[in-house]
Amino acid sequence: MWINGNIRELRGGRILNKYLLIADDNDGILDILSTYVTKEGFLPLIAHDGEEALKMFKEYKPLLMLLDVMMPKKDGFTVCKEIRETSTIPIIMVTAKGEDGDRIMGLDIGADDYIVKPFSPGEVMARIRAVLRRLDIPEGQREDIICHPGLKINISDYEVIIYEKPVSLTKKEFEILWLLASNPGKVFSRDNLLNSVWGYEYFGDARTVDTHIKRLRSKINISETFSWDIKTIWGVGYKFEVKNV
Template sequence: MKKILIVDDHLQITEVLKEYVQKEGFHPIIAVDGAQALEKFYEQPVELILLDVMIPKMDGFAVCKKIRETSSVPIIMVTAKGEDYHRIMGLDIGADDYIVKPFSPSEVMARIRAILRRIEQTDENKHSMKQLNYDNLTVYLEEKRVVINQHEIILTKRELELLWLLLSNKEKVFSRDNLLDSLWGFDYYGDARTVDTHIKRLRAKLDEVNHSNWEIATVWGQGYKFEGRHEK
């Protein structure tokens, strides 16, 4: 049974989410503060984390950063803070999605299903193609590794999916809506700015190592593409 870690210090919220998670056939694990969230996360593998930002001992941003040091497990930030700054900050540190209180439990479950469905589809397709190469870049899908000039680049699962999609379709321009539909799913409730944030973070990580023969290019007014200098 797939396990979902729910992190929130409000009993009423955790009880509601617990009930909905159980109805979907998942096993809920509850944590009421940041320290307990990390403890439970390291104790047993989970398929996804619902992580509130405003929790005692260690806030959700700090918990997310810590988890991202070793894991690409999907993380949905759940918080009352709806300003763009907090949404972008959550995505910048590695969250896969962001939902603002007050929320509909049905919406939360729709996002969980969308993320887990996408993971299952990726796993099913692994046998057909496991590795992509371009110049000094190698992406290992099954191992979830990215290497540039023998230097390993640590990406989140969503960043890896984004790079894989662009690299496997070199020179093809993807609009923001294309990328949202492909990676977040048709039932995603967010907006196109989520794509911009992930592209910015992906570029920053890739730029840690020189790659003068390729880039994630912006096509103004259209979207993004993987651009290879050898292709010109």
């Protein structure tokens, strides 16, 4: 269900992908929408033209797209058509064109909704919430998977794939990575991690967390080319950080 504007657990499954792709050639609109979707708990991806939008869609597999019609290189209609050949990702068309023919065309080629400029950011967020409510996952199709660029974590079989290579982790290492990657940008203190991963009944030293993080980093072998990182917040704890895209 949708609670306080943020993604929460859905019936029969969870949506853990928080990427939302905004494609528009107007920097002002990009700035405004990025600010609003960030407040709603999403991670905005920015594309300035149709070709960039397609590239980012293929790389990040976002949860939803806000797609402007009048963009350079490839217009929004073309982008929508190409995406619909392989994906059912929710797409909301955003355009200055208000004619019925354009709206009908956008919906006919596979768009889920259509917003005409000028619009209020509140209206856009309401449309996003409405579209995402339709993503309820049927019973028996639960998918406990977290995806970030170059990273896939499947809790059903404790599988971690990093840039197409499987990585073997212990149960605790896996659970630490799962917790951090499920909450990008959130700082977890050592006590938070102890309580969440080891449980409130654990009476060990908080340095246990540091040891497991060190081993986790060693196995993952994070490099500067990665689109994400496990950051140390000195004197506090750790966080999973997605680099600017």
